[in-house]
Structures are given as structure tokens and as C-alpha cells.
Amino acid sequence: MTLLSIRNLSVQYHNANESIPALKGVGFEMQAGEKLAVVGESGSGKSTLALTIGNLLPAQASVDGSIDWPGLDGIPKNGRDVGFIFQDPGGSLDPLAHVGTQIAAVAQYHLHLTRWQAREQAQLLLANVGLDPQSGFFDAYPHQLSGGQRQRVAIACAIAARPKLLIADEATSALDTLIQADILLLIAKLVADTDLALLFITHDLALASEMGDRMAVFQSGKLVEIGSIAAVVGNPGTPYVKRLIASHIGLLSPPLVTSA
Amino acid sequence: MILNLVRTPEGFVGTILLGLLTVWALVAPWAYPGDPLSIAGPALLPPWTDWSLPLGTDRLGRNIAAGLMYGARTSMIVGLAAAGTAILLGLLVGVAAGFIGGVVDETLMRITDAFQTVPGFLLALAFVSVVGPSLPVVVLAIALGTWPPPARIARAEVLSLRERDFVAAARSIGMRPVEIAFREVLPNALPPVLALSSVIVAAAILIEAALSFLGLGDPNRVTWGGMISEGRTVLRTAPWLSIFPGIALVTAVLGVYLTGEGVVEAHARREMLL
């Protein structure tokens, strides 16, 4: 069943002197429970895509085209239907409120729970994301947690209202390598357990291959190629994607700089 | 730069008000030559009755319009001089504290704290009453109460600039610390302090008015505060004596403040376009 259908989406940012296009005529579909990895370099528009889907663009942006949700009835609501994780782990958390309270607030509002029920939900979610409630994480403040812990809280907030789609925008780019792996495992587990659809946005080709069933490659605001991982990585259709894959530096790549 | 300033709404209104005020102050000796404290007509003449005395006269028959113009001179001189002194003093203390650090920094900061703990107006009051009211004393008294904020800002700037690469570079080519402090660090610490300057000028004008109101201004000069105080005794019958100088004060402070905000806005806009 098609969950999300994007057609001819164009986004422009306007300032006093000019209009800068961020997305140009982007179109693709996502099925329920599918994992789509969006890959692109800086300025390719991939973050704009996430913000546009969530109606989180600043006031100076204009949107053309359509975003339809055939899989949902009614207008999609952030939190209830779509969950977001952003790059800056602490950035989406209110510095003055307990971490547990922030998770509970999402559950309480969208699931129409009482405060007590929401608290219980929040404890469960904390456990789900690997933060043991017995260790007092519920009453912790964001600044008392490490980056990885804060990102776990952000994930808990994102899935608290049981959305159908989880959008992770460079969710692990600001974390250390080992922590990165933990968070990715967590996301993969949560997606598998609850049949969530995942839109995984990253600049890292290797991560994209790990996390997605399909891959979409963006360049300068345009969607240049989309297909299964095997198809895109193994047999890239466009010259840009060919170059992208060729220049990927992994542990097994030959050294760039050789001694004379 | 001036053009950019005038393009902002705040700067536009501010410069008009300030411009009016400056003209007002400068024109005084030509519009009303002679001593503004001398008697010009019958006492308590209401405004708009005699065109040579457009705003009426006070209890002694002195020309109120002349008083307003000469008072503008006092307010502007005191405002600018006091703010200048406060900023200079603040810069010296702030740069020294931030640059030298250690015990010097601690001592200077405690002294700054001490000056901020005593209410600025009380300090000014005490200073003027001990030394005697005259224009330079009033300027110094106001500066004594308003120099701590520029000092703190200057120090904060210096602390963050000290670690920057260009200071290390200067040190590595052998510049002496004093040279570095004044040629490299000070000019960069200046902008945030200057951003505060319009607030200080406005505050200085208001403090001077309050001091004059209490009878502690320079007795040989016309001051708006003094005029308001004079008008108190006839508040019921001739309220315009106190009202006009007050309006002048509001206009002056608004002008200064708006111009300051306009400069900040114009600067911000310029940064955005770059």
C-alpha cells in the first residue's frame, strides 16, 4: 500500500534579493513499512525534503507540487503520523524540561492519554530506546545526557505517538562512530518491530546501503536516480551516481595518497 | 553608512529627532541672543499668546522657548561627554582586566562590582554634593555610575579575542603586550561597546535631568530638569512650565535611542547582504 506520494515537488527560499531553489520537481513514492535511503551531498536538498514533508520550512520558503498520503485518512499530523529525528541530538529538546516529561507530552497529546498513562508510556519508550528508566533517566535534563543518550530521547519522542513513517535526517552524523552504530541498530530494530516506514537521509553511501531497501540519490535539488540498493550501487545509471560511488572511501578502498 | 541608517525605520525617525535637537541646540544663540536666564517679559505668560515668546514665560518672566533651546545644549553636552567618559573608562578597565588577567583581573572586577552595587544615581548624587555642582562635575558623576557595563562588555570581548589566532600571530612576530592590547585587541573589542553607547547617552541625559531637578545641576546653565523643577510650584495654574521641558526630554532620549537602534539595524542588514 502506498504510504506517501510526492509529485513534482519544488521548494524555493526567498530573501530580499533573490530566490534560491532548494528542490526542483522531485517525485517518488513510498510504500508502508518500506525503508528508503536518501543520499546526497551538501546542498542537494535532502534536508529540505524532510522539512517540507513536516511543514517545518521557514516563512520565506514557497512550495509547489503535491505531497499526498494515500495511506492515511485526513491531513497528516506531525508526531501522530510522521516522526522526525534531526542531526543535532540536543537541539530538538527543551533545555528546561525533564526528558521524560517531553516524551510523555507527545504521547499524552496525540494518544489522548491521561498524565499518568503518558508517564507510563514514556517509561516504556525510554526502555525501548535503551535508556533504563530505573537509572533515573525520566527526570534527567538534556544537558545531563551525552549526545548519544539525547538522540535516543529524540527517537523516543519521534515514535511516542506511533507514527507510520519515521524520517531520520542525518540522525547520526554528529555522533561518534561507536555510538553511531548503536543508534543505527536501535533505529533498525524499532523499524522492524513496529513495521514503521523509514526515510533515512544521509550523505554517507555506506550507511544508506545498510539502512535502506531502496536508495534515492539527490543532486542540486533534483532526484537523479532511484532504485533498489543493489541496482543503484551495483549498476548506477547516471554519471553523477557513478562518480559518487567511485569516490566513496571505505576501509577496503585503495589508499589515495601513496608514498613516492 | 548614513544612507543605510536612514533607510531603517528606527534610524529614519531617530535621525530626524536628533537632527531637530542638534539644530535646536546650535541655533540657540542666534534665535535668542543674550542670557536665557534674564527676564524677557511678564511672568507666567501662557504659550501661543505673544509671538516673541512663543512658549510663554516662567515665574520670573524668563523665555521658555529660549530655555528649551539652551537646555538642549546642556543636555547634549552632558549626554555626549558623560557617555564618552564612561566608555573610555570602561574600555580601559575592561581591556586591562581581560588582557592581563589573574589578580589584576580579579581586583578590577571586584571594583567594577562595587561601583555597580551602589545605585548609580546615589553615586552621582554623592559625588556632586561632595565636590560641588558644575558641568564637568556632573559629567564625571554620571560617568562614575555608568562605566561598569562597557567595562564588562569590553572584558568579555577581550577574553574571547585573546585566544584568537591573530593575537598569537602578533605575539609571534614580537609585538609587545601593550602594543597588542591597543593596536590589535582594542579595535576589535570596540563594536559591541559602541553598540551600547546610545543607551548610555540616553541614560546620561535622563540622569542629568534628574540631578538638575533636585537642584544639583550646574546653577549657571539652563537645564530642562531645572525648568521642570521650577514649574512644580505653579503646577496647577501654569502646568506648561513643566510640560514643555519634559516633552523636550522625551524627544531627545527617543532621538538618541532610535538612532542607536537604527545603527545596529543598519549594521545587521549590511552583514546579511555580505
Next chain:
Amino acid sequence: MNRTLTLVRRRLLTALPVLLIVVCATFLLLEAAPGDAVDAYILSSGGGDAELIAKLRIEWGLDQSAVSRLGVYVWSLLHGDLGWSVLFGRPISSVILERLPTTLLLMTGAIALSFFLGTSLGIVAGARPGSIQDRLLSIGSLILYAIPGFWLGLVLAIIFAVHLRWLPSAGIESIASGKHGMARVLDIARHLVLPVVSLGMIYLALYIRMMRTGMAEAWRQDFVRGLRARGLPRAIIVRRIVRNALLPLVTMLGVQCAAMLGGSVVIESVFAVPGFGRLAHEAVSARDTPLLLGVILSSAVLVILVNLVVDAVYAWLDPRIGSTGASA
């Protein structure tokens, strides 16, 4: 709680040297002024012969060196003895204690008015930046900020006391009215309305502007996007923004206290309120330097105390202050 207490202790440690500096400065100024405490006492108690003067000097330790005189001064300060007022013919401390409560009442009223009304209006303006209410409040607060408090007092007195006769124009209560209990409280309250409004106006304007700017900036903060990404309603988002924007304003309360003390001098003069501020003016007029310096010293102590309380409250409100940081 621990966090707040350690912070208060640290603040106290830095406050003590500051107080010492103020005490030393007052001492130096006292020394610079002509005459000493004995002269002041003799002057106001109707004179005395040289023998009595010499005896008092020895008794009060004023014949010793400057350093030991400083010691005597500090010692007497610790005992609450601020010296003798020529103007009143009484110990300075008793004069101050008599006048202080009135001014404290005035200041509390002004601070409360400006803070609560100012932040409320600032929230109204900042909830929708760029709206009509935002623009109106912005312009209004700017004009208010430029109005001198004493002139505003006079204008308000003309309108409300002279023309409308709704409120009294001077004093702290109706003289010899013999009112007690609630009636007296109301009488004092009526007399306080105009002075409190005049004193608090400038900070009212400041709080409106600060709150408005704080909220406009808070809207741009990252966590707001996080809240919107979670689909939380506008009401909840505004509430969280207000809490974040309110914090810097709390720190202003300490600064405002010092400013209100200074402002009370003029306002109490305008409205003939027998308070601490007017005491300073009277001391200046009568050239009673010890009294003036006693006023300054007590002001400094008051400001330090208020700042301590404000710092403690701020630390309690903001969990980031004094915290040890990220746990394992």
C-alpha cells in the same frame, strides 16, 4: 537544592570583597569630609567643651591612627552603628530603619508591577511577532522608556490628583486621619499608586521589550522546530517558549533593585513620600555627609542581598546552572 546552596555560598564569597571595597571607600570619603563623628555629635547635641570632646575621642577610638580608625569603623558597622546624623540628631541607623520600610514598599510595588505587567505584555507581543499588538507594544514601550520618571510623576499628578481628584498627590498616608487596620492599608495603597507607577514605568517598558525580544529569539531556537516536528499544539509551544524567554529577565530583577533605589530619590521628592530615597536628598541638602554615606552603604548591602536571592532563584529555575554536566 544542593546546587542552589553551593551557588549561593560561592556568590557570598565574591560579595564580601565587594562590600569591603564599598566600606573602605565610604571610610575614605568620611575621612575626607571636614570633621569627624565626635564633631557631628557635639554639633547636634548643642556643643560641649574641649575636655568632653577629647574624652569622647578617646572613648570612641578616634584619636588613633587611620588604620585603627578603619578598624573601629568596621567594628561599629558590624554592630549596626552607622554613626551620628547631624540633621536628625539621632543615630543614622535609627533614621534609616525608620525610613527604609516605606521605600521597600514602594520598590516592591514598582518591581512587581513592572515585572508581571511587563512580561505579560511582552508575551502578548512576542506570541505573534510582527502582528499589530507586537508593533503597538513595541512603539509604546519605546516611548515609555524615554519618559523621565519624575516628569511622568508630575504629569500623572496633574491628571489624577489635580484634575480628576481620584488619587492624592503627596505623602504616604492621610495625616492625622486616625485610620486603623484595613482602612489604613487602603489609604496607604491609594497614596502609593502614583509613586509606584512613576517609579516602575521605565522598567515596565524594559521588560516588555526584553520579553518580546526574548520570545522572538526563542521562536528561532532549535527545540521549537523539535516541538513542531512532534506536532504539539501552539499553546504548549508558546508555554515552553515563555519559560525559556523568562529566564534572562529574572536576572534583571537584581539590576532593577539598584535602579529603583536610585530612582526612589527623585520619585519620593516629587510625591513628598518620607522614605529612604528622600533621606538621601535631605542629607545632600543639609550637607550631612555621614548620613549620606550611611545611606549609600545600606543601599549597597540591600543590593547585594537582593542579588543573592535573585541568583538563587535563577539557579533554581535554570537546571543548567551549576550543574556538573553530562553523566556517563
